[in-house]
Amino acid sequence: MRVILADDSVLLREGLSRLLEDAGHEVVAAVGDAPALLAAAGRHRPDVAVIDVRMPPGHKDDGLRAALEIRERLPGVGVLVLSQYVEQHYAARLLAGSPEGLGYLLKDRVSEVAEFLDSLERVRAGGTAFDPEVVRQLLARSTRADPLGGLSPREAAVLRHLAEGLVNAAIAERLHVSLSTVEKHVNAIMDKLDLPREPGYSRRVLAVLRYLES
Structure with missing residues (x-):
């Protein structure tokens, strides 16, 4: 061949x-x-x-x-x-x-x-x-029922706050962590949920939709 x-x-x-x-x-x-x-x-x-x-x-x-x-x-x-x-x-x-x-x-x-x-x-x-x-x-x-099961507890908390409409700075204040830490968690969430990077898509919105679907 x-x-x-x-x-x-x-x-x-x-x-x-x-x-x-x-x-x-x-x-x-x-x-x-x-x-x-x-x-x-x-x-x-x-x-x-x-x-x-x-x-x-x-x-x-x-x-x-x-x-x-x-x-x-x-x-x-x-x-x-x-x-x-x-x-x-x-x-x-x-x-x-x-x-x-x-x-x-x-x-x-x-x-x-x-x-x-x-x-x-x-x-x-x-x-x-x-x-x-x-x-x-x-x-x-x-067989895993929860599509968010791959997220760590802190990542799940960040996603929950995203779904509440909080910006990264507000999430950092709520969780008592630095802004850069929140940004790292947000990027990890996007990757673990396999959200597209193509122009025209808001990965933040897609992540919230995935959370609501779960």
Whole structure:
């Protein structure tokens, strides 16, 4: 099969390239950031793209967003996501669409060569390949009734005050903490609730709506 590798670790890219080539596959591109991944996917139209979640330029969810864009623009390309650990909301976002030709593995699984190559073949064939630990944690997530359960007690308190209409300075005074501490909590809340950063959305308003829905 024809494969694109996308990971900011040169050692991992080279190791995977050798592994795949030894198995008879063709690595048509090996890139280290999300923009290069999107460009390579459009140019080469591979059978499968193997993508790290956290990549430059943002070093956060750039790889995942690129994976979602590839699945939208190039539905014939299989996507196998690699991650250092289970990132539940990222996995859930991937699964929100069609699961065909999709995989999510922990990087530790790459050392189990036969299992990794089998996962790659299943994704290429339009099947799925999910790490057992990813499945376990997603099932635990799906049975959790409280969508705000990932917030710390202090973050939950800050969100409650946001819903009351308080500005950050008033929240700091109410909780007897510094303004910068409140700002850090607000940013953490936005990230944990996976609220969009696109222009046109008020993440503060969306956070309050999520609180009210709960």
